[in-house]
Amino acid sequence: MPELPEVEVTLRGLAPQLCQQIISKVVVRNYQLRWPIPKEIANKLKGQKILEITRRGKYLIFHLSKGNLIVHLGMSGSLRLYKHHVELQKHDHIDVVFENGTLLRLHDPRRFGAFLWWDKDIASHPLLKDLGIEPLDRSFNGSYLFDQSINRKKAVKLFIMDQQVVVGVGNIYANEALFLAKIHPKIAANKITKEQYQNLATAIKQVLKKAINKGGTTLRNFISSDGKLGYFVQTLNVYGRGGKACYRCGNILKEIRLGQRSTVFCEHCQIYE
DNA sequence: CGAGCAACCTGCATGC
DNA sequence: TGCATGCAGGTTGCTC
Numbered sequence: 001m002p003e004l005p006e007v008e009v010t011l012r013g014l015a016p017q018l019c020q021q022i023i024s025k026v027v028v029r030n031y032q033l034r035w036p037i038p039k040e041i042a043n044k045l046k047g048q049k050i051l052e053i054t055r056r057g058k059y060l061i062f063h064l065s066k067g068n069l070i071v072h073l074g075m076s077g078s079l080r081l082y083k084h085h086v087e088l089q090k091h092d093h094i095d096v097v098f099e100n101g102t103l104l105r106l107h108d109p110r111r112f113g114a115f116l117w118w119d120k121d122i123a124s125h126p127l128l129k130d131l132g133i134e135p136l137d138r139s140f141n142g143s144y145l146f147d148q149s150i151n152r153k154k155a156v157k158l159f160i161m162d163q164q165v166v167v168g169v170g171n172i173y174a175n176e177a178l179f180l181a182k183i184h185p186k187i188a189a190n191k192i193t194k195e196q197y198q199n200l201a202t203a204i205k206q207v208l209k210k211a212i213n214k215g216g217t218t219l220r221n222f223i224s225s226d227g228k229l230g231y232f233v234q235t236l237n238v239y240g241r242g243g244k245a246c247y248r249c250g251n252i253l254k255e256i257r258l259g260q261r262s263t264v265f266c267e268h269c270q271i272y273e
Numbered sequence: 274c275g276a277g278c279a280a281c282c283t284g285c286a287t288g289c
Numbered sequence: 290t291g292c293a294t295g296c297a298g299g300t301t302g303c304t305c
Binding site: 033075151259 | 274275276277278281282283284
Binding site: 002003006034058072073074075076110112113114127163170171172173239261262 | 296297298299300301
């Protein structure tokens with residue numbers, strides 16, 4: 001499921017319910033995620049209070065009394081809260097039970113997610129320490145992208161999906177943002193002007209914020225719901241629309257592969273030069 | 274630095 | 290109906 005907006009929506013759904021709650025039990029049914037879940041995780045987490053939940057890129061960070069729980073949803077993961085008993089579904093790998101009876105359940109069919117313990121400075125974690133800036137921060141703007149692009153010859157789409165440049169821009173929203181900014185995905189990053197990067201930064205913020213807001217509208221269903229969160233609620237201009245007509249000019253949208261990822265764009269609106 | 278690929282997994286759509 | 294193929298929103302890590 002998740003790009004940044006889905007993770008942010010998950011965070012907003014969980015935080016009000018879980019902050020100040022104390023973990024009474026953790027059940028792990030499958031330890032094999034992207035990295036093996038630490039064997040001692042259940043004992044480690046038991047009795048700890050959730051002080052705060054934050055997000056860094058696509059990572060969720062549960063700040064506990066004695067350290068941090070880092071969760072990544074990978075390609076297919078989701079976290080859901082339940083107030084009452086529900087039937088176990090296939091791929092429900094982890095349950096975190098709280099003293100007030102609330103259940104937090106991780107579901108992840110492809111098991112590309114992560115569930116890790118870290119009791120040192122959170123910023124120093126190997127998975128987090130090299131991450132780029134947050135796209136919704138003020139410091140993320142055209143000048144930043146332009147400066148970062150000096151000497152970078154890779155395709156601009158891969159450049160904005162590089163988590164060391166800016167976090168949270170996944171394949172769907174990279175396609176969408178480039179369409180909005182009228183930039184061809186294959187242009188070398190260092191060939192793009194500062195003005196174009198200003199448009200691109202604006203487009204990225206716009207696409208992400210819109211998705212978060214749409215996800216937010218389904219938040220009321222967050223608890224014990226089977227409704228799908230976030231995705232595809234907003235209209236996608238290009239992603240998944242290869243071979244169909246461009247909404248802006250009617251031209252047939254082209255689909256190519258870039259870095260093994262599906263890339264869709266309009267050859268008329270997004271000029272390659 | 275960057276392009277390309279393989280890997281980690283399951284589910285789903287497609288075509289024969 | 291069954292089976293093989295290819296693809297999917299992420300990320301690491303290797304080769305050349």
